[in-house]
Amino acid sequence: MLQIDDLQVSVEDRPILKGLSLKVNAGEIHAIMGPNGSGKSTLAAVLAGREGYVHTGGAVHYRGQDLLALAPEARAREGVFLGFQYPVEIPGVNNVYLLKASLNAQRRHRGEPELDAFEFLRLVREQMTFMGIPEEFLRRSVNEGFSGGEKKRNEILQMLILQPRLAILDEIDSGLDIDALKVVSRGIEALRSPDRAMILVTHYQRLLDYVTPDFVHVLAGGRIVRSGGKELARELEAEGYGAVVAGAGA
């Protein structure tokens, strides 16, 4: 699904990713953990195509394509979804309108018929119930005046409706209380499938109490310094990044 080889990326001439390699297969959930400033969010942003990140070396292949050559919307239509750490507010643009435009853009790309308003609303209502999102959400503008938890739920709702092939969730657990964390985790688990891969970027281990990853990677200094199974997350929690990173010789 995703193959990252020796990826090097700079921001304003400052190298952030310094030779990162990672392979993600369909059906797998990878957790990427690391201390602040290690490059976690940069990795998520680069994979989604945000501006301002300069690709200085290495390659990223997604389903055989050169991912970095694609515009952000082209990546999205190919099934790459980014759950934002800080979802953006768009005043005056209705939540449902954005989501419908988004789903239909992707369906057109896949050669599928667009959903009409009725079918679409049925789909949204179903997923809203699942995510415990109140009806008034339908009338509100995109993320405007949402609490931190509501914004994150909205990200997961969008993901459930868009059904991406590769979901990258950037600190989806930050700012969530325990109830919201459970709901968000349930949304993530609902999408676990043999055809789909997920990358969870997180600082803390607690999300992994609810979503069990197949692999855990520790990112430090712009490289992956250790990889392991889900037990690695517990080790990090117990010993801290310092010890784990030092042990890896990074």
Added chain:
Amino acid sequence: MASSKDDLERLLKREYVAGFITDIEADTVPPGLDESVIRLISAKKEEPAFLLEWRLAAYRHWLTLREPRWAKVAYPPIDYQAISYYSAPKSRADAPQSLDEVDPKLLETYEKLGIPLHERARLAGVAVDAVFDSVSVATTFKEKLREAGVIFCSFSEAVREHPELVRQYLGSVVPHTDNFYAALNAAVFTDGSFVYVPPGVRCPMELSTYFRINAANTGQFERTLIIADAGSHVSYLEGCTAPMRDENQLHAAVVELVALEDATIKYSTVQNWYPGDEQGRGGIYNFVTKRGDCRGDRSKITWTQVETGSAITWKYPSCILRGAGSVGEFYSVATTNNHQQADTGTKMIHIGPNTRSTIVSKGISARHGQQTYRGLVKVLPSADGARNHTQCDSLLMGDRCGAHTVPYIEVKNPSAQVEHEATTSRIGEDQLFYCRQRGISAEDAVNMIVNGFCKDVFQVLPMEFAVEAQKLLSVSLEGAVG
């Protein structure tokens, strides 16, 4: 890494889509202005003596005035002697009785603009008084309006058929001495629209006029007069496009609205005149005086405008809130792209007690566009309990454009409540990226964000206009994030 900036830059450079010139013979007087030209215009239109006298008084006053320079716009001096003040399509001599008799070339022009007259009139139930250059050539749905007692005709026809109404109301809101451009208009106006809605009548359809500047080098001086008698209601739509050309064209229209007791006038404009090319060459100068007089108690006047065109816009649709409890509203979306300059806003003059006004202004500037919101809220000592709320938002696209807000607030009554809110924001790369990450193209994302920004105004536009306005906005701002 793919850059949205390149795409946007490319989109921005799209040519003005309504740019074409129809080849129709025009009956045009040579350039220049003196009393003989005014007498000629008046004679050609077979006007009564009072109107000629009024024109001449305006002209003599105009000679004493100087072009206003206080607006934040810059342009080379205009040579008023280089302008031709009269132009009429030749086929006017034998005026058409129905659409079948209308010059096919003319109909073709409307087709190109996507406003087929008959289709539009029949399907949408809209009466269209089409002003082509300076003379009305087609008027539809007259019968239905006549049944309701509504007079909707060209200004020339109103002068012929209803001189008493014209005489009573002409210049009563915008006097011929009002300002430089209004005085010029009063002296040389050639045609325009006239509406009279009798007491208690709700006009059975939206009234609509399409203006179009066509003959090369001909100044346009339209004059519109709308009178809503006691307890009546009328909604008027004005939409404009113009063909592409190199020379600057002056447009100095005057619109006067009179709302008597309990009457409501809603005046909506979508303006898409040629804004000039990427370097700022050509384009229309739009120096317009629009004013409504809420003369009767509990009357209401609403101005709604979507301004995407013109090289320079100088325009302040205003309300004089004279009647007790009268209401004035101004909703505006204005865009300035490339080298467009706009100095626009409104004036709300509170005279009567318990008068209320609302101002919602949304300005969007892109590339080198410069935009100023200039608004006056004036509460006179007589206006007990007057209230105003002003919301003035600016959206910037790119880093070479400008937005300026100049509110004037003069309150002479201690019981008045005046609120002014203003924001300036930049269209966020974050917002754009968020939409694109969901699979929406950069162009669609910009449209979506801009439409969201303008929502408060689009909501008050008549339905068919709202759709057109959104389309216009997207064309005028294509690729504006750069």
